[in-house]
Amino acid sequence: MKPMKKKDFEDALEPLQLELNDLAHWLAHTGRRMMVLLEGRDTAGKGGVIATLAERLNPRQVRIVALPKPTDRERTQWYFQRYVAHLPSAGELVMFDRSWYNRAGVEKVMGFCTADEYRLFLKQAPAFEKMLVDDGILLFKYWLAVDQVYQEERFAERAEDPLKRWKLSPIDLKSRELYAEYGRARDAMFEATHTRHAPWFVVNFDDQRRGRLNLIRHLLDQVPDRKVPIEPLELPPLAGKPAKERFGGPVEPIRERY
Numbered sequence: 001m002k003p004m005k006k007k008d009f010e011d012a013l014e015p016l017q018l019e020l021n022d023l024a025h026w027l028a029h030t031g032r033r034m035m036v037l038l039e040g041r042d043t044a045g046k047g048g049v050i051a052t053l054a055e056r057l058n059p060r061q062v063r064i065v066a067l068p069k070p071t072d073r074e075r076t077q078w079y080f081q082r083y084v085a086h087l088p089s090a091g092e093l094v095m096f097d098r099s100w101y102n103r104a105g106v107e108k109v110m111g112f113c114t115a116d117e118y119r120l121f122l123k124q125a126p127a128f129e130k131m132l133v134d135d136g137i138l139l140f141k142y143w144l145a146v147d148q149v150y151q152e153e154r155f156a157e158r159a160e161d162p163l164k165r166w167k168l169s170p171i172d173l174k175s176r177e178l179y180a181e182y183g184r185a186r187d188a189m190f191e192a193t194h195t196r197h198a199p200w201f202v203v204n205f206d207d208q209r210r211g212r213l214n215l216i217r218h219l220l221d222q223v224p225d226r227k228v229p230i231e232p233l234e235l236p237p238l239a240g241k242p243a244k245e246r247f248g249g250p251v252e253p254i255r256e257r258y
Contacts, residue, residue: 040144
C-alpha cells in the first residue's frame with residue numbers, strides 16, 4: 001500500500017478534529033475523565049499521534065505526560081505511585097507517551113528491573129487499571145505496531161536530520177538489535193494485561209498518517225453519544241475605532257526581519 005499523501009491526510013483529519021472538539025466539550029460538560037495510553041516500539045509514531053490529537057484542543061483541558069526515568073527516590077516507591085499524580089481530574093483528557101507499561105517493555109528487555117519486579121507488575125497492572133475504571137475513568141490502551149523495515153527507515157531519518165536527532169537515545173539504538181525480544185515482551189504483556197475492563201487495541205503504524213487517522217477514529221467511536229449543545233456566540237460591536245498596539249517607556253519591539 002502506498003503511503004498516504006499529506007493532502008489526503010489533512011482532508012480526512014479535519015472532520016475528525018471537529019469530532020475531537022465535541023469529545024472535549026462532552027468531557028467538560030459531564031465531568032468525565034479520560035486516559036489514553038500510547039505504547040509501541042521506538043519510532044512507531046507515539047509523539048506524532050499525540051500531537052495530532054491535541055493540536056486543536058484546549059491545552060488547559062488536555063495534558064500530555066511523558067515521564068523521564070525515575071529518580072532515586074521514585075525507585076523506592078510503589079511502582080505505580082508516580083503515575084497516580086498525573087491521573088485526570090474532572091473534564092480532563094490525559095495522554096501518556098509511554099506509561100507504566102515501561103516495566104513490561106524496555107525495563108524487562110533492557111534488564112532495568114528484576115524478574116520479581118516484572119512478575120509483580122504483570123500481576124498488579126490489571127488490578128490497578130480495574131480500580132481506575134471502577135472509579136469512572138475512561139481508559140484506552142493503544143499499541144502502535146511497526147514492521148522492522150519501516151522502523152529502520154525512521155531510525156535512519158532521525159540519524160540524518162539534525163532536527164530529529166534528539167529522538168535517538170542510546171537505548172533507542174540498542175533496541176534495533178532487540179526487535180524479536182521486544183516482540184516477545186509485548187506478547188507476554190498482552191497475555192497478562194489484556195482484560196475486559198482495560199483491553200489493548202493494536203493499530204498498524206507502518207504508514208503513520210493512516211495510523212493516526214485509524215486511531216483517532218477508533219477512540220471517537222468508543223464514546224458515541226458525546227454531542228453537547230453549544231450556545232451560539234455573537235461578539236458585540238466595538239465601541240469606537242479599533243486601537244493600535246503602542247508602547248511606552250523603555251520597552252521597544254524587536255527589529256522585524258521577515
